[in-house]
Structures are given as structure tokens and as C-alpha cells.
Amino acid sequence: xSSKQLQTGKLFMKFExxxxxANLFESPQFQNWFQRSVAxxxxxxxxxxxLSSGKSxxxxxxxxxxxxxxxxxxxxxxFNTWISYITKxxxxxxxxxxxxxxxxxxxxxxxxx
Numbered sequence: 572x573s574s575k576q577l578q579t580g581k582l583f584m585k586f587e588x589x590x591x592x593a594n595l596f597e598s599p600q601f602q603n604w605f606q607r608s609v610a611x612x613x614x615x616x617x618x619x620x621x622l623s624s625g626k627s628x629x630x631x632x633x634x635x636x637x638x639x640x641x642x643x644x645x646x647x648x649x650f651n652t653w654i655s656y657i658t659k660x661x662x663x664x665x666x667x668x669x670x671x672x673x674x675x676x677x678x679x680x681x682x683x684x
Contacts (some may be wrong), residue, residue, distance in 0.1 A: 622660055631657075
């Protein structure tokens with residue numbers, strides 16, 4: 572069984588899709604499971620496309636609109652996508668890369684103000 576099949580099975584169980592007794596396709600459990608499953612596949616496809624085109628971590632950061640200074644970056648749902656990209660692209664600890672980026676941003680603010 573592939574890792575994608577295992578992941579799909581885990582989501583199926585998490586959203587309790589198997590417990591639906593009437594019209595599976597209209598149940599909230601199925602809809603939640605299906606949406607999550609599709610979202611994961613789209614994210615994987617996006618990351619693979621970025622990897623094949625050689626996007627830098629900075630380009631990915633901007634594409635995910637993480638450079639917008641409104642709100643809390645760590646609470647932004649696309650932050651995890653960026654972390655996944657760094658992990659795949661650079662084979663490094665993503666939190667080290669994030670820490671470097673934060674230090675650079677703080678230095679730039681200090682220099683520009």
C-alpha cells in the first residue's frame with residue numbers, strides 16, 4: 572500500500588466517514604474528508620511544480636503571501652506549506668531557515684528605520 576493510500580485511509584478514519592449510515596456522498600463527514608484529501612493532493616502538486624521549476628524559498632514565501640505583514644505569520648495556514656517546501660527543496664531544518672529569515676527581516680527593519 573502506498574503512502575498516499577495510507578494517508579487517505581487515515582483521513583477517512585479521522586473524519587469518521589465509515590460511520591455514515593445514509594447517503595455517504597452528502598454527509599458532512601464525507602465532504603470534510605474529500606475536501607481535505609483534495610487539498611493535500613493540490614499542495615503536493617504545487618510543491619512538486621515549485622521544486623521542478625527551482626523556486627527559491629523567498630519566491631515560495633511571496634507566492635504564499637507570507638510577506639504580508641498583517642496578522643500572525645505562525646498562525647497563517649500557508650506557513651506550513653512553506654515549511655514543507657523548504658524541507659523538500661533544501662533538505663534542511665526548516666526552522667533554521669525560518670530563523671535566518673526572521674533575523675534578516677529584523678536587521679532590514681533596523682537598517683531602514
